[in-house]
Amino acid sequence: MENLIKHKDILLENITQILKEEDSDLVDAVITIITILGKNVEKGIVKLLLIDDFIVKKNAIVLCGRLKLKNAVDFLISNLDNIYNEVSIAAIEALGEIGDVSAVPELLNVLDIEDVSFEYTDLDMKLYIIDAIKRIYQNNQDISYEYLYDSLRKENNTVRESVAFLLGEIGKDEFVVPLSDLLNVRNLDVKKNTIIALGKIGNIKPLEDLLKIVEDETVYWLIKKVSIDAIYNIFQNNWYKTKDDKQEITRTLHKNVANLADFLRTMESENYKVKLSIIKLLENFGGEPALEALIKRVNDFHRVVRIYASNAIRKIEERLELENS
Numbered sequence: 001m002e003n004l005i006k007h008k009d010i011l012l013e014n015i016t017q018i019l020k021e022e023d024s025d026l027v028d029a030v031i032t033i034i035t036i037l038g039k040n041v042e043k044g045i046v047k048l049l050l051i052d053d054f055i056v057k058k059n060a061i062v063l064c065g066r067l068k069l070k071n072a073v074d075f076l077i078s079n080l081d082n083i084y085n086e087v088s089i090a091a092i093e094a095l096g097e098i099g100d101v102s103a104v105p106e107l108l109n110v111l112d113i114e115d116v117s118f119e120y121t122d123l124d125m126k127l128y129i130i131d132a133i134k135r136i137y138q139n140n141q142d143i144s145y146e147y148l149y150d151s152l153r154k155e156n157n158t159v160r161e162s163v164a165f166l167l168g169e170i171g172k173d174e175f176v177v178p179l180s181d182l183l184n185v186r187n188l189d190v191k192k193n194t195i196i197a198l199g200k201i202g203n204i205k206p207l208e209d210l211l212k213i214v215e216d217e218t219v220y221w222l223i224k225k226v227s228i229d230a231i232y233n234i235f236q237n238n239w240y241k242t243k244d245d246k247q248e249i250t251r252t253l254h255k256n257v258a259n260l261a262d263f264l265r266t267m268e269s270e271n272y273k274v275k276l277s278i279i280k281l282l283e284n285f286g287g288e289p290a291l292e293a294l295i296k297r298v299n300d301f302h303r304v305v306r307i308y309a310s311n312a313i314r315k316i317e318e319r320l321e322l323e324n325s
Contacts, residue, residue: 004033005040012044012060019059031066042069049075054084061087065094073098077106089128096132099139107133108151111159126158130166137170149178160185161193168197176203183209192226199230202237204249206230207256214274215263221271228277231256235285257286265293272302279305283312288320 004011015030034041046069048060061079064072072094079091095103107129137143151163164182167175175197182194183206195213198206213219213227235253242250263270264278275297282290294316297309 001036004037008037008041008044012041012048013056016048016056016059016063019062021062027062027066030063034063034067042067042071045069046072046075049079054082054087057082058084058087058090061090061094065090065097068098070098070100073100073103077103080106080110085125089125092125092128092132096135099136101136101140101143104133104136104147108159108163111162112154112156113158126162130162130169133166134169145172145174152178152182157187157190161187161189164190164193164197168193168200171201173201173203175201176205180206180209183213188220188223191223195223195226195230199233202234204234204238204252207234207252210234211256211259214260221274224271224274225277228260228274228281231260232277232281232284235281239285253285257282258289261286261290261293265296268300272300272305275300275302275305276308279308279312283308283315286312286316288316291316 011033015034019027019030021027034045045060045063045067048056049064049072051057057079061076063069064076076091076095076098079087082088082091092107095107110129111126137145145167148163148167151159154160160182164179167179179194179197179201182190185191185194195210198210210227210231214224214231235256238249238253242253260278261282264275264282267275279294279297282294286294291313294309294313297305298313300306300309
């Protein structure tokens, strides 16, 4: 131990040159050694974040994350816009592992840019940032989400759609109201991610708003399909409650089934993918009243709609027969 501590700088220099994340046994061995040495080497690891050698820097960042070194947060933040993409990604992941809430604004600032092509050219970077922020909030259960709510009100659509996606991943009921406020925005990506997030959360409160989107003739078909898929997820999350005699929930779900069936029956010219999503929902949650709408679609212009409608009718009839017996 004394010898290792005495030559700790040489030890860290060699470790950060040979460390490879894909070699899990090597990483585990290195973490064990550094954990045993403790405070004697932690400062040395943080100092390595200041050097120019990007391989050593990246590996030092990985160690900071695995060891959850909070005194490295400021240095990691300074490397978020590093010239080497590998270093930036390693810094993002390390901040997620450390779980310090103070890093959230800096992580979101990476997305707060004016270049509209960012979301396409740096999609991986965006996903790393979202995952890191998600981990930070999951590691701090009693934390306030007010900063994320404020970010939903920013003008930057990349930030808003990223935060909407993030809230869906975390999945708390308290997110329903701030997300619902975004349903009227014009940007398709923001609206799409907001709808998907509401579906993941699974609370029944947005059902009426989502149904209005489906029934609006001016709404783009993709947004309608995403809305129906979100409604489907909400049904999956709540349908069991209809068997527990929870009358308000039961009434709400059955009302939405009836409205979707009526929409399917009357909207002959609707995009076929929208029709398929409704058919899937009715197949799983529709009863006898849904059969009329499905029969109407057996004669639909699109062959695939006719096939899906026929299959849905058969499955509903089998379910009804089983329930009656």
